[in-house]
Amino acid sequence: GNSVTQMEGPVTLSEEAFLTINCTYTATGYPSLFWYVQYPGEGLQLLLKATKADDKGSNKGFEATYRKETTSFHLEKGSVQVSDSAVYFCALSEPPQGGSEKLVFGKGMKLTVNP
């Protein structure tokens, strides 16, 4: 079946450091790929997405590129802030079944950014 493997951490960085969170996937067909972020005590928020090969998703200074040749969707940010402290989930969307899509999540990575 489809699966997502991502760095698990936890990771602690200083403010303004560069962030990379690796994510690779195994899937049949051509899934959509997502990064979700979960701040403490909250639900998941969509951070960015990409729906086909070579698409780049970006939001709030975060970027990720859908690389079909390496089956990867690594998340990057050039300069992290304290407010980026959260848990980050990489996910893929399996093909729609009857109008809904199943998300397959990675295990999540907790990021702490210190001032």
Added chain:
Amino acid sequence: DTEVTQTPKHLVMGMTNKKSLKCEQHMGHRAMYWYKQKAKKPPELMFVYSYEKLSINESVPSRFSPECPNSSLLNLHLHALQPEDSALYLCASSRGFSGYNEQFFGPGTRLTVL
């Protein structure tokens, strides 16, 4: 309105109680989802409703009973739960039309079973 709302925010119940979780969205989405999330784990899918019909049940115990009264509302009825059912319960919705559509999540209900 681009929100998914969930009530209550917190719920404490005994093993003999009956309670319900409520989820609402007004984005015109036709697919709605229940997830269970344990601490430090990703969400686990429980149920999916598509066009108000149950389309996926991930072998969830019968003490969890979902209901979709209309296209905007999703309930999860709880009865005779076990302490291991304590978790964050997340609701999500997506457009439900063809194509790969992102899911929008609510803030969750933090459930504690005593």
